[in-house]
Amino acid sequence: MNWPAAWGAPYKDVDGVDGYNNATDIPGYPGADQTMWTVANDVPLIVNEAGDSTGFLSTAPNLYGSDPIGIELQITMWGYAFGASDPLGNNIFKEAKMKYMGLPALDSTQVGVSGFTGTSDGAILDSLYFTQWSDPDLGTYTDDYVGSDVDLSFGYVYNGNRLDGVFNGIFNLPVPAGGYDFLQGPADNMDLDGDGDSTEFLGMTSFAYFGAGSAIDDPDLSSYEGTLQWFNLMEGFLPRPAYPTQIPFSDPSTGLETKYALSGDPTSGAGWIDGVQLPPGDRRMVMNTGPFQLKVGEEATVVLGIAGGMGLDNVSSVSVAKFHDQYGQYAYDQGFNLPSAPSSPSVSTIEMDGMVGLDWGSSATSVSSTEESISAGFEFEGYVVYQLPSASSPLSEAVKVATYDKVNLIQNILDPSIDPTTGLVVDAPKQTGTDIGVQRFFETDYDEVRGRPMSNGITYHFAVTAYSYLSDNDGSPFKTLESGETRVAVTPRTANPGETVYSEMSSDIEVTHNGTANASVGVTVLNPSALKDGSYKVSFDTQVFARDINGVWNKVVSRSAASVSDATDCGASTITATAYASSIVGTIDLVLDFTLSCADGAWIDGIQMTFPTGFAANVNTTAVTGVGNICSYGAGSGQDCENSDGSWTGDVLLYGHDKRTGFGAFESSNTFTVNYTPSNSATWDLPLDIGYVIYDDHYTDVNSDGTGTATASSQNYEEKTEYHWNLSTASGTVLLEDQTFLGGVDLYGGSSVDGNSSLHYNTAAAVTIDGFQVNVEGGYDSPTDFFGYDIARDAANAALYGASTWDMTSYMQQGWGLTAKAVDTYGNGLTSV
Structure with a gap:
């Protein structure tokens, strides 16, 4: 195919090699089923394919009398092979790319028009518009109406009468409606709305119309007056009198000036609709977006949707066309990567x-x-x-x-x-x-x-x-x-010979319970034909997970050793340092636990921590994350609360100060957390040695500062424990693993690490295995009281028991404790089962 990709025609690059390759690349708008492309310009110089001049022809004045200015226009139109019932099958898309090339210096005697001295490098078009003009001729061309929808940037044509001579008379179809939508206008490089954003796109900025042979008629052909009349239409004014005189359209429904003619709603009759001032006739519609500016060498692009729709009559078709237009806008905004429905179930x-x-x-x-x-x-x-x-x-x-x-x-x-x-x-x-x-x-x-x-x-x-x-x-x-x-x-049928057990859906299967807990397992038959002759087992386990530096929870197989601290003075006051993978992916939380223990019971004025050289450059945040008392009396009482939130000087972090105030702000043990991004994500920059000084507040006239070094040497992770149940065959083959749906809900709200119960939304949605589904009722918390007991008697020696009267009760039932658990009464005992 001789596809003009070199001139700007679109194509899908399949081979990844720059430039269009006819053997591998796909011509046309990527993904479209059909594409049309054309290019034109108003430069009077005629050249051949080699670029050699072969003559001059200036056709621009023939239309509306204006001279050429050096504009190239590329038009791409594309569509998709959807059926008529699909909204996208009622849309065609058009991209218009305008490039200001400027004009070469030309011989005015050859061109026939004076002033062709060439376009200067700094030339600019300062009030440029894109206009979508249409003479729609819907069926019978003499009975049309047009209108505009400002919110949709949609200009459209519909029939002025309920029936149309072509659609109804010839094709026996309701008359449709259709129009154009500025799906994406040019960039607002003049910041017309004054919001400071010159990259947003303009929508439809005005809509005008005229009726052939009426007082609002086509601009004058082959005359510069026609150009000035067109500029008025582009700016949303009546075409005549010509620019610079500008007379606005007047909305007869409000009496107010407007730049959007016929912006009412034909389906409800509200607002200004066609037919109020002119009878049905041969209409033209003019949709505009602008102004914007172009410097020589720059280009601007607009994308239009062409949408149609067919209702039951002329007015309802407008409603359908607007719906299809909204779908076209959505498809374009999604880059034509439209959402797909779920896959069909296998039944x-x-x-x-x-x-x-x-x-x-x-x-x-x-x-x-x-x-x-x-x-x-x-x-x-x-x-x-x-x-x-x-x-x-x-x-x-x-x-x-x-x-x-x-x-x-x-x-x-x-x-x-x-x-x-x-x-x-x-x-x-x-x-x-x-x-x-x-x-x-x-x-x-x-x-x-x-x-x-x-x-x-x-x-x-x-x-x-x-x-x-x-x-x-x-x-x-x-x-x-x-x-x-x-x-x-x-086809329903009577049971075949031998089909007696669990031959119907929703049959319950017997479950044998082992252990003293009161959880129950329900098994329901869903597909009798898929049942197997065998035994199954539900078991329970716990799993500990730790979150790594990438934010991924992993099963814990071993734990790191604790961090260490070497302290002197101020009794046993210490700082220990522990590095944890942070919840902020890619960062580390360095947790500094300060223990206040001075022989004189004093408080302290401050804590100074000195980190390795260059460490502070990697710090993201610093915070007091403990619950210890800091300046609880307040500055009004004389307590010195200066710098209690901490400050950095180079690689030194100081909380408080060393002024020996006698009324220190730090009254108890506390925790500080420094979040940093390690230079080495594998080692976390460990080991980290942090030298510290704990400044005594001199309350007893004796300074007892604490000094030492805290070392964070191991990688630690936030941990969490999950409870699971599992289904396996009696021989040990695992069928369901790490299930978290219990008692009608997911214990972890769908956020368990493995997510193995993600599709178990409710009891009826349990996963089907071998023709049946399993649900577990109960909980992992230890009970507050016993729920029953069994007494086993030796029947052979029953005569030896004699008669007895007894009662078995609990701390809770007697009111001796809030629960029957020994741990709640005496501090020792089981907390889970």
């Missing part, structure tokens, strides 16, 4: 006596693909089950029989939809959740399509879909996406 069927079941939770891979993928902010929300009249019935004929959604108060989700009765775009419910909880199975004995119980031998048709929701949906034309349906057929 299997269960045939039972007089009833049927569906199961889409047995494939862990499919469940993960459907529920864990996030697309442009859209997150999985739930499943929908439909019953279809037949295998070939469209989903629109189905009966929605169940919705299983997350428990998060997101229930009725409304999205714009075309009302089949009025043709208008209205908000309609797309999903109707009930916060019932996610469930991956469905069973029923009732035929919802025919309104009667199911019969054995009759085949029933179902479809299951998944849908997602965009919580941060401001600016999005839709909030929910639904997957393609997975269709299945299932």
Whole structure:
């Protein structure tokens, strides 16, 4: 293909080599299904492909009488092969790139126009506009209206009558509406709104129109008056009288001046709409954005969307066209990387006596693909089950029989939809959740399509879909996406010979409990055909995790040794230093624990800590993180509180001072934390030796300063402990590991380290293993009282027991303690089970 990439035509660079390669690179706008590109300029010099001059032709004055100025315009138009029912299938996109090249010095006698001395290097176009002009001719061209939507930057055409001679008369279709939208205007390099930002993009800054043969008519052709009339239209004024006279449009609905003609709403009749001043006719519409400036050699770009829509009549089509336009704006803003719906669930069927079941939770891979993928902010929300009249019935004929959604108060989700009765775009419910909880199975004995119980031998048709929701949906034309349906057929039947145990869904399986705790395990059959003959075991464990410098929690297999301190004087006062991986990724928290212990019981005026040379340059923050008393009496009492927040001098950190005030601010032990970014992320710059001086406040007239060195030598990590349960076969094969869903909730709110219970939103959403699911009820906290007891008697020697009266009670039941736990009464005993 002879694609003019060298002239500026777009293409997708496949081989990564600079320049267009016809063999590997893909011509056209990247990702588009079809692209058209053209380039033009107003330079009178005609050249061949080699750049040699072959003549002169100045056509610019022929249009509206203005001389050429040296502008190149590249137009790219592209679209996508979506169906007519898809909003993006009703959009075409156009990019206009304007470059101010300037003019070469030309012989005026050859050109035929004087003044072609060439464009100077410092030339500037100081009031430039992009204008999208259109003579739309919608069907029958003599009965059109036009309008503008300021908020959407959308100018559009619609029919002036309910019926159109072409669309209704020839094609037997409702007459559509359509128009243009400045999806991205030029950069506001003149800062028109005065906000100091000259990089933001302008929208539609004015909209004008005129009707052929009316008082507001086309600008004069082949005359410079036409250029001046056009400049008025670009600035949002009536074309005549010509610039510099400027007469504004007047909104007849308000009596006020406006730069946006016909900005009312035809669907409601509110505001200034076409037809008030002129009857339907041959219309032109003029959309403008600007002004902006261009220096010679610079370029500016605008992108327009061309959107259309078809309702039931001329007015409702405006509503549809605006909806499609909003979708086009959204697609452009997303870089055409549009969100995708969840993947379709993988569904299997269960045939039972007089009833049927569906199961889409047995494939862990499919469940993960459907529920864990996030697309442009859209997150999985739930499943929908439909019953279809037949295998070939469209989903629109189905009966929605169940919705299983997350428990998060997101229930009725409304999205714009075309009302089949009025043709208008209205908000309609797309999903109707009930916060019932996610469930991956469905069973029923009732035929919802025919309104009667199911019969054995009759085949029933179902479809299951998944849908997602965009919580941060401001600016999005839709909030929910639904997957393609997975269709299945299932026929209820009587049980086959030998099918007696657990042959139905939701059957409970017997569980044997070992131990004295009162946690319970519930096992429910979901897919009888997937059951295996075997024994399974649920076990419990704890796991300690430590957070490393990259913010990742890792399982603890060993711990570092404690830091050390070498102290003298002031009794046993010490500072110990310990380095921890910080919650701020890539940094270290150096925790300095100060213990005040002076023989005279004195307080201190200050603490000075001297770090290795250059250390202070890596410090991010310094803070008092302990709860010890600092200046609790206050400066008003005479206590010296100076520099109690600390200050750096070079590599020396000083809290307080060494003035010997007799009333020191530091009254007790405390903790200080220095956050730093290590020069060596592997060693954390360890070991770190911190020399310190603890300044006695001289309260007893004897200075007893403490001095020493604190050394941080080992890498330490913040730790946390998680409680887990596990499912395995009796032989030890692990099926589920490190589960944290307990008693109907995730113990860690979905934030456990391994996230193995991330899809266990609620009890019904337990993972399906070998045709059944497991739920654990209970807790890891030790009980406050015993909940029962068993007495085992020797039946063979029962006569030796005799009659007895006894009662077994506890500290709690007798009111001797708040709980029955010995640790709460005597300070010793178990705290967990």
